[in-house]
Amino acid sequence: MSGPTLRGSVCVAGVGETEYYKRGQSPDAEGKLALKAIVAACADAGISPEDIDGFSSFSNDRNDPSRLAAALGCRELRFANMQWGGGGGGGSAAVAHAAAAIHGGLAECVVVFRALAQGQFGRFGQGPRRNTIAGDPAHTVPYGLMSPAQMFAMKVVRFMHEHRVDQNALRAISLAAYHHAQNNPRAVMYGRPLDEATYDASRWIVEPFHLYDCCLENDGAAAMILVSAERAAEFPHTPCYLLGAVSGSHYRAGAGVHNTPEYASSSFPTLAPRLYSMAGVRPSDVDVLQSYENFTGGVLMSLVEHGFCDADACNEFFVKERFLAPGGDLPLNTSGGNLAECYMHGLGLIIEAVRQIRGDSSNPVPDADVSMTISGPMVTPVSSCIFGTEATL
Amino acid sequence: MRGFYLAPGLPQPIPAPDGLDGPFWAGLAEEKIRLQRCADCRRWQWGPEWICHHCHSEAVGFEEVPSAEGVIYSYERVWHPVHPALKDQGPYLVVLVELPGADNVRVVGNLLGDPEADVVIGSRVRPVFEHHPDADPPFTLLQWEPVIIPT
Ligand SMILES: [Zn+2]
Numbered sequence: 206m207s208g209p210t211l212r213g214s215v216c217v218a219g220v221g222e223t224e225y226y227k228r229g230q231s232p233d234a235e236g237k238l239a240l241k242a243i244v245a246a247c248a249d250a251g252i253s254p255e256d257i258d259g260f261s262s263f264s265n266d267r268n269d270p271s272r273l274a275a276a277l278g279c280r281e282l283r284f285a286n287m288q289w290g291g292g293g294g295g296g297s298a299a300v301a302h303a304a305a306a307i308h309g310g311l312a313e314c315v316v317v318f319r320a321l322a323q324g325q326f327g328r329f330g331q332g333p334r335r336n337t338i339a340g341d342p343a344h345t346v347p348y349g350l351m352s353p354a355q356m357f358a359m360k361v362v363r364f365m366h367e368h369r370v371d372q373n374a375l376r377a378i379s380l381a382a383y384h385h386a387q388n389n390p391r392a393v394m395y396g397r398p399l400d401e402a403t404y405d406a407s408r409w410i411v412e413p414f415h416l417y418d419c420c421l422e423n424d425g426a427a428a429m430i431l432v433s434a435e436r437a438a439e440f441p442h443t444p445c446y447l448l449g450a451v452s453g454s455h456y457r458a459g460a461g462v463h464n465t466p467e468y469a470s471s472s473f474p475t476l477a478p479r480l481y482s483m484a485g486v487r488p489s490d491v492d493v494l495q496s497y498e499n500f501t502g503g504v505l506m507s508l509v510e511h512g513f514c515d516a517d518a519c520n521e522f523f524v525k526e527r528f529l530a531p532g533g534d535l536p537l538n539t540s541g542g543n544l545a546e547c548y549m550h551g552l553g554l555i556i557e558a559v560r561q562i563r564g565d566s567s568n569p570v571p572d573a574d575v576s577m578t579i580s581g582p583m584v585t586p587v588s589s590c591i592f593g594t595e596a597t598l
Numbered sequence: 599m600r601g602f603y604l605a606p607g608l609p610q611p612i613p614a615p616d617g618l619d620g621p622f623w624a625g626l627a628e629e630k631i632r633l634q635r636c637a638d639c640r641r642w643q644w645g646p647e648w649i650c651h652h653c654h655s656e657a658v659g660f661e662e663v664p665s666a667e668g669v670i671y672s673y674e675r676v677w678h679p680v681h682p683a684l685k686d687q688g689p690y691l692v693v694l695v696e697l698p699g700a701d702n703v704r705v706v707g708n709l710l711g712d713p714e715a716d717v718v719i720g721s722r723v724r725p726v727f728e729h730h731p732d733a734d735p736p737f738t739l740l741q742w743e744p745v746i747i748p749t
Contacts, residue, residue, distance in 0.1 A: 332681035335609050341645060343611035343619070345706045347739055349604050350692045352680040359694055363672035366719045409677040409689075461645020463694050464704050468672070 210449075210483050211301065213598045214308040216437040217445040218430040219250025220556045225393055225547035229324025231424035239268040239320035240276055242426035246316060250430045250440050257430070259284030259315030261303040263295025264550050268320055284312035288452065288588075292353070293497045293543075293551035294472075294581030297588035300555060301450035303431045313432065319552040320426035344462045354419055354500060357583045358411045361502030364469035365413060368516045372413060374523035375501040376404050378537070379417045379544055381528035382498065386541025389567040393421055394545035418501040420543040427552040429559065437595075445562040445592050448575070449484030451476050452588035459585050471506035471582035476589060481512075484575075484591040488512040491591070492573040493536045493561045495554035496582075498543045503582030511579060511589070530568035539568040551580050555590065562592050602728060603708045603741055604690060607683025610733050618646045621660035626738035629727045632660040633700055644703035665699035666725050668742060673709065673717045689713045693742055695723055710743040722747070 221242045223233070231238060247254045254277040260270035261284070270285035284306045288295035296319070303315035332351035333342070345351065350359075364370065383399035386392035399417060407416040437444035454472040458465050467474065481487060488511060496504045505523065508514050513535060514522035528537035540546040540557040547553050558576040560566040574597050579589045613620040625632030634643050636650035637657035643650065650658050672694040679685050691709040696702045709717060710726060722745040729738045 333609055337612045338609035339612050339614045340618075342609075343614070344645065346609050347604075347611050347737075348692055348706055348708050349608065349676055349681075349684060349687075349690055350674075350706055354678075355674065355676055355680070355692070358674040359672045359692070362674055363694075363719070366672070409675070411677060412675040457651070461647075462704065463706060464644055 211304045211308055212448050212483055212485060213434055213446050215304040215431045215447050216434045217559045217592070218252065218314070218432045218436070218440045219246045219248070219442070220429045220559055221245025221247070221249055222391070222427045222553065222556065223425045225391060225423055225425040225549070227393060228422040228424060231322050231324065235320050235322035235325050236268055236272070238322060238424070238426035239273060239318055242320065242428040243273065243277065243316050243318055246428040246430050252314070252430070254278065255280050256314050257316050258282060259286075259303065259306055259312035261286045261299040261306070261315055261317045262319055263288040263299045264291055264293065264319065266319055267326065268318070284315055288586070290584060290586050292499060292581045292584040294584040294587040295452070296497070296551040296555055296580035297450050297578055297590035298452035298580070298586065300429070300431070300447065300590050301452055301588065304447050304450060307431060307433055315431050316428050317431065317552065318426065318428040319550050321549060322424045323422055324424060341461045354411050354414055357500050357503060358414055359463060360469050360583055361413060361500070361505070364502070364506055367469055368519060370505065370519045374505060374519045375413060375418055376401065377523045377525045377528065378498065378501040378504045379404060380525045382538045382542045382544040383417070384525070384529055385539050385568045386545035389541050389546055392541040392546040393423060394541060413502065414500050417544070420499050421545070421548040423548045425547055425549055427549045427556055429552070429556060443563045444595050445559050446595065446598060448486065448591040448593045448597060449480050450588065450590035451479045451483065452586050454585035454587060469506070471503050471510050472585050472587040473507060473510035473579070473582070473589065476587065477511045480589050480591065486575055486591060490575050491535070491577045492575050493530070493539060493558070493570040494577050494579070495538055495542065495558050496579040497551040497554060498538065499582070507579045507582045530570050536568070536570045539566055539570065554578050554580070558592055562594055602730070603710060605683050605687050608681060610730065610737050612735065612737070618648065622646070623737065625660065625662065626727060626740055627729070627736070631663045631666050631697070631725060631740065633663055633703060634658050635661040642700040642703050644700070644705065663697055663700045666697070667699070667745065668695035668697050668705075668723045668725070670694070670717065670719055670721050670723055671696045671704055672719060675713065691717060693717070693723065695742055705740060707740050707742045710741055
């Protein structure tokens with residue numbers, strides 16, 4: 206890639222997570238969860254929270270950077286950024302913005318964070334409780350189309366129809382996530398394995414999504430500290446560099462009442478080429494992949510749009526064995542992901558991508574040099590990012 | 599007047615307070631599908647926008663779609679109720695319908711009939727206007743039923 210780039214400009218100094226709880230069961234308020242994750246990330250990096258001078262988040266996180274900086278005793282606040290859009294689409298975008306701030310000299314030590322306490326603030330997967338509804342939702346909610354699963358199933362049905370994809374392709378994504386969660390003590394589904402028969406017998410939420418095709422809803426928080434790549438040697442872990450990060454969506458992805466022209470899409474067709482160009486890698490170079498599963502159908506389309514699989518070859522490509530660490534061709538969602546580890550709007554997936562580079566994943570992929578994360582399929586904007594070891598620079 | 603497709607109690611639609619989609623809802627009450635059409639470039643658009651996304655003209659009005667028959671572009675069969683009003687509903691079908699009479703813009707509705715029937719993407723459907731005259735304010739939903747092609 207010629208011209209300005211984030212490639213190799215920043216590294217991950219540290220990562221931190223709270224314990225992950227089932228929805229509504231966190232003993233801590235959301236603001237405290239955010240602080241705990243940030244303090245944990247600082248401890249991981251061996252720095253003081255007072256050194257943080259920037260905050261980057263997404264999905265309308267409720268924790269105001271000015272308040273966080275006050276609570277943490279940060280010496281100075283230089284960068285406070287929020288990516289527009291809901292769901293997990295902004296996860297990798299928050300990384301991109303933090304990196305851009307550092308690369309552009311706006312800040313030196315930026316924390317990417319996300320905190321959720323749904324017991325405190327209400328759930329995602331429920332319909333509205335008002336008597337009347339206006340605007341775009343007025344054209345869908347009165348027909349019983351109101352939850353995220355219902356909004357996205359319509360896209361996945363069309364994609365599976367166009368490309369003759371079988372249900373077993375979705376099942377493989379779910380089985381791989383649950384498989385990996387069995388080695389991850391942090392995972393909410395640790396100790397609760399899933400097999401083919403259980404998946405097949407599980408109830409429909411909305412076709413083509415069984416119960417096990419749908420993400421968890423959790424309480425917790427996650428944080429990641431980014432600094433200039435020049436400082437990589439200051440921190441205790443194997444250096445992990447950002448190779449590329451992009452966000453956005455394709456033509457009129459935000460058109461109302463399900464009128465996006467390229468409808469059966471995870472919203473990545475224009476992003477993936479930009480990501481690979483910035484990172485200087487090809488799909489075949491990716492050693493391990495975290496792909497945001499709000500619903501398995503989003504992973505299906507995300508992998509196609511990122512060039513891992515031809516749209517008409519999904520039935521052959523999406524088999525569980527391919528996705529299992531350590532030996533599969535493309536280990537996928539190696540922490541258990543949003544289906545089986547925790548739903549932290551996908552920041553957990555980005556942290557897992559870093560762990561694969563550092564070698565401290567609970568399902569390590571040997572010699573992983575190129576580690577990719579896809580954030581928030583089917584919403585707009587979406588984002589994706591790639592980390593690499595020092596050898597990739 | 600047939601019964602309502604979904605159990606009562608979901609939020610009822612009202613015209614957007616900013617005026618963007620009022621003629622659409624008024625049209626349904628008169629059993630007409632009125633969508634946005636640009637007076638300058640004559641192209642249709644939906645969902646509603648303040649300007650024409652093709653030519654950026656502000657002269658965007660509402661016109662009746664000349665042929666209201668539609669084609670099923672996608673669909674979904676919902677099983678898990680996410681609203682208390684649908685607790686005893688059982689499965690239901692939501693369809694995304696393309697309107698060939700209006701540059702193939704899409705609208706969302708329910709597909710009337712057996713909710714467990716096979717749904718064929720690409721099959722033809724015709725509009726059914728589901729009036730709720732006793733609601734406050736009254737409203738009309740745009741539903742769809744299969745066009746049975748004689749053999
Ligand atoms: Zn126009």
